[in-house]
Amino acid sequence: MKHSWWKESVVYQIYPRSFMDSNGDGIGDIQGIILKLDYLKELGIDTIWLSPVYESPNDDNGYDISNYHKIMDEFGTMEDWEELLHQVHMRDMKLIMDLVVNHTSDEHEWFVQAKSSKDNPYRDYYIWRDPKEDGSEPNNWASNFGGSAWEYNEQTEDYYLHLFSKKQPDLNWENEKLRDEIFSMMKWWLDKGIDGFRMDVINFISKGEGLPNGEIQPGRPYASGSRHYRNGPKIHHYLREMNQKVLSHYDLMTVGEMPGVTPDQAKEYTGEDRNELNMVFQFEHVGLDNGPNGKWDLKPLDLMELKQSLSRWQYALGESGWNSLYFNNHDQPRSLSRFGNDGKYRMESAKMLATLLHMMKGTPYVYQGEELGMTNVAFESIDSYKDIETLQAYTELKEQGFSEEEVMKSIHHKSRDNARTPMQWNAEEYAGFSISEPWLAVNPNYTSINAEAEMANEASIFHYYKQLIQLRRQNDLIVYGSYQLILEEEPEIFAYVRTYQGKKLLVICNFYKGEPTFKLPRDINFMTKQLLLSNYKVDEQMSISEFSMQPYEARVYLLN
Numbered sequence: 001m002k003h004s005w006w007k008e009s010v011v012y013q014i015y016p017r018s019f020m021d022s023n024g025d026g027i028g029d030i031q032g033i034i035l036k037l038d039y040l041k042e043l044g045i046d047t048i049w050l051s052p053v054y055e056s057p058n059d060d061n062g063y064d065i066s067n068y069h070k071i072m073d074e075f076g077t078m079e080d081w082e083e084l085l086h087q088v089h090m091r092d093m094k095l096i097m098d099l100v101v102n103h104t105s106d107e108h109e110w111f112v113q114a115k116s117s118k119d120n121p122y123r124d125y126y127i128w129r130d131p132k133e134d135g136s137e138p139n140n141w142a143s144n145f146g147g148s149a150w151e152y153n154e155q156t157e158d159y160y161l162h163l164f165s166k167k168q169p170d171l172n173w174e175n176e177k178l179r180d181e182i183f184s185m186m187k188w189w190l191d192k193g194i195d196g197f198r199m200d201v202i203n204f205i206s207k208g209e210g211l212p213n214g215e216i217q218p219g220r221p222y223a224s225g226s227r228h229y230r231n232g233p234k235i236h237h238y239l240r241e242m243n244q245k246v247l248s249h250y251d252l253m254t255v256g257e258m259p260g261v262t263p264d265q266a267k268e269y270t271g272e273d274r275n276e277l278n279m280v281f282q283f284e285h286v287g288l289d290n291g292p293n294g295k296w297d298l299k300p301l302d303l304m305e306l307k308q309s310l311s312r313w314q315y316a317l318g319e320s321g322w323n324s325l326y327f328n329n330h331d332q333p334r335s336l337s338r339f340g341n342d343g344k345y346r347m348e349s350a351k352m353l354a355t356l357l358h359m360m361k362g363t364p365y366v367y368q369g370e371e372l373g374m375t376n377v378a379f380e381s382i383d384s385y386k387d388i389e390t391l392q393a394y395t396e397l398k399e400q401g402f403s404e405e406e407v408m409k410s411i412h413h414k415s416r417d418n419a420r421t422p423m424q425w426n427a428e429e430y431a432g433f434s435i436s437e438p439w440l441a442v443n444p445n446y447t448s449i450n451a452e453a454e455m456a457n458e459a460s461i462f463h464y465y466k467q468l469i470q471l472r473r474q475n476d477l478i479v480y481g482s483y484q485l486i487l488e489e490e491p492e493i494f495a496y497v498r499t500y501q502g503k504k505l506l507v508i509c510n511f512y513k514g515e516p517t518f519k520l521p522r523d524i525n526f527m528t529k530q531l532l533l534s535n536y537k538v539d540e541q542m543s544i545s546e547f548s549m550q551p552y553e554a555r556v557y558l559l560n
């Protein structure tokens, strides 16, 4: 397997709106990020992924871009951004930008033109269809944020497609001119010196021939059309063209966000000889706690399913292709509250989850605040929530007859705002994020959970992440070693072995608060063992052939 810098990286995701506010308007900004670069360096991060900072009316917090070549006023200016890039590079770190090209904002000049008349030159940059005979939408697809995926345009008396909000019209990748505009925009950013792209829902850009109806679930007005727009017929053609015209001319990291992608498909997107992308964000493991009715339908995570799922990905991309490793991002609730224990065992379970993920094969992603053990929030009233998906779900679930209590329970568990509350820097008012009231309220637990406290405590989650990152840096085994799940049937322990050049890494994680017994499989032989990391004090001389585990205990051994 070829060695590459992006395989050896640990990426830190910044959600700029909630990271650090330097000018006191309650909204995070680019100068704020610059103030915290030394913090990231201290953590050991080498690559930063910046969620969108482009001009946007913020219907979906920047994932609705109105100008790809401008910086959002609230975040600063292009000069600020240039300074950020410079400061990142000065610290020997890299900067990855978010590329949102499945859709634009409806306020983008292309769309303003396109909707004005049927013969406008930009018309074909978007996806238009005539109404059905009764005037209704061209097909039955639901938007990913709820409601129909089609919006009527008075001026031209037809509908445009929007897989997300109606302020995010989908681009028509069939149009070659549009593709070339996007490619030249990408070059424009790359020529400024950035180090790669995270590509928003990039497996949605090729829509199925004829846009056929999806299958309607009983009692629902719209169907998921995802079968017809995920991994569509021309997706590989578009990505290869992008690779050939743009990506291959630079030394980059690329990661494609791909809801619904299977391991076999991921292999096609990331295989070394495929000339498409470096890696994808898959969604299988973050869907395991969805009930039959989707994300808001709560279901406890089954560890057996998590083991099977993550292992399936480890095996599938073991030889060819590459995995991304993540539990958190700006769309997911905080993994500590979701899969761990954010009460009594907050510290232990945060470290356990981090160990489980970071010792796997792939490129790990840390989402802001994860390294501090930040948790979900439970705002009492829906009025405190800002996320468009959450607000739409609230209305729809209420319409479907769920009680206020049931709906708020789902929101507390799953809302994207769980991840978006401001970064908790210290115990001062507004958590040191801003000097004035933030755009989204701070999680009230900031007085005890914050960066200052974490950094001052040698035994903290922050210091543990630092160790995990350093270990990866020092051991090629952690980057390139092969993966093998062990103790498959063990219901409480997630354990695996990594192997590389005669050495083995043994990773043992107790996923729950019980105290199960770990029994080393007989076929794992070694002469010497060295404890590399653990979240409890461990007697290093102690035999590991059989021992009782503490709640949420995690250990990493090097076996020779």
Ligand code: NOJ
Residues within 6 Å of the ligand: 060, 063, 064, 100, 164, 200, 201, 257, 330, 331
């Ligand atoms: C995925 C992004 O991560 C999410 O935040 C956004 O709402 C959708 N794509 C639409 O751009």
